[in-house]
Amino acid sequence: xxxxxxxxxxxxxxxVETAGSAYDLTAATGQLHTFExxxxxxxxxxxxxxxxxxxxxxxxxxxxxxxxxxRVPEVPILSGEVWAAGVTYRISEKARKAESxxxxxxxxxxxxxxxxxxxxxxxxxxxxxxxxxxxxxxxxWDVPEPELGIVLFEGSIVGYTIGNDMSSxxxxxxxxxxxxxxxxxxxxxxxxxxxxxxxxxxDPHDLEMWMTVSRxxxxxxxxxxxxxxxxRSVDELVDCYVTHNAVPDVSxxxxxxxxVPDEEFTLREGDTVEIGLExxxxxxxxxxxx
Numbered sequence: 001x002x003x004x005x006x007x008x009x010x011x012x013x014x015x016v017e018t019a020g021s022a023y024d025l026t027a028a029t030g031q032l033h034t035f036e037x038x039x040x041x042x043x044x045x046x047x048x049x050x051x052x053x054x055x056x057x058x059x060x061x062x063x064x065x066x067x068x069x070x071r072v073p074e075v076p077i078l079s080g081e082v083w084a085a086g087v088t089y090r091i092s093e094k095a096r097k098a099e100s101x102x103x104x105x106x107x108x109x110x111x112x113x114x115x116x117x118x119x120x121x122x123x124x125x126x127x128x129x130x131x132x133x134x135x136x137x138x139x140x141w142d143v144p145e146p147e148l149g150i151v152l153f154e155g156s157i158v159g160y161t162i163g164n165d166m167s168s169x170x171x172x173x174x175x176x177x178x179x180x181x182x183x184x185x186x187x188x189x190x191x192x193x194x195x196x197x198x199x200x201x202x203d204p205h206d207l208e209m210w211m212t213v214s215r216x217x218x219x220x221x222x223x224x225x226x227x228x229x230x231x232r233s234v235d236e237l238v239d240c241y242v243t244h245n246a247v248p249d250v251s252x253x254x255x256x257x258x259x260v261p262d263e264e265f266t267l268r269e270g271d272t273v274e275i276g277l278e279x280x281x282x283x284x285x286x287x288x289x290x
Contacts, residue, residue, distance in 0.1 A: 083118065083254070
């Protein structure tokens with residue numbers, strides 16, 4: 001099942017898509033307006049979120065065909081934090097080495113037992129579909145980073161989404177200690193368009209992912225890959241994130257950069273970034289300078 005948050009007359013409504021149809025769960029019970037609401041309900045009833053949604057389908061309003069394409073969903077998670085993992089794909093390890101004055105440190109992380117896990121964004125720094133993602137005005141080399149996002153509730157995996165871990169390569173490349181400035185800033189992360197329940201994905205390590213970057217009418221980048229190329233498992237990354245760490249009830253952990261444009265490429269204001277992930281959907285954002 002896919003869970004979306006749509007806004008209607010200023011109010012959030014929780015929508016589930018299953019078997020080719022979309023249902024307004026908020027119409028079935030006024031207690032569910034957000035994805036966080038159904039997570040907390042599942043915790044109280046000791047059910048899965050899909051089991052709760054299933055029971056509500058009979059009373060939920062069926063939305064017209066195409067409504068999810070016509071109405072832009074909100075960011076699918078409103079609370080908690082976003083963290084990210086680095087150097088989990090070979091292409092990411094090569095790119096980080098290319099930008100850095102100390103390249104060997106990235107090879108050490110790629111081959112180490114301990115992954116790189118770092119803080120990425122608060123809700124205030126995170127945007128949803130069709131919103132503007134940021135490039136820093138003081139950066140000269142900026143890239144999108146398409147990633148599978150793990151959605152967690154009380155430290156357990158409940159779903160998956162798409163994330164764009166926007167990054168300043170020029171700032172990070174000057175010195176690894178500048179990583180927070182290269183990664184954490186206004187509009188530095190986008191999530192969406194929905195959350196796919198963990199129970200409805202057979203294998204998160206075998207999903208096709210693709211990304212296109214367009215400028216005006218020209219496609220500047222168009223490549224695809226698979227999450228099977230990730231050298232870490234989602235369970236391994238989650239374990240590193242939650243162990244010895246006071247994590248919020250709801251959080252998202254991005255799993256590493258799967259596609260990297262050529263070194264000559266940098267984003268510009270007005271570019272459009274589209275990231276697609278099998279079984280989840282497509283996340284589209286326009287680039288703005290912050």
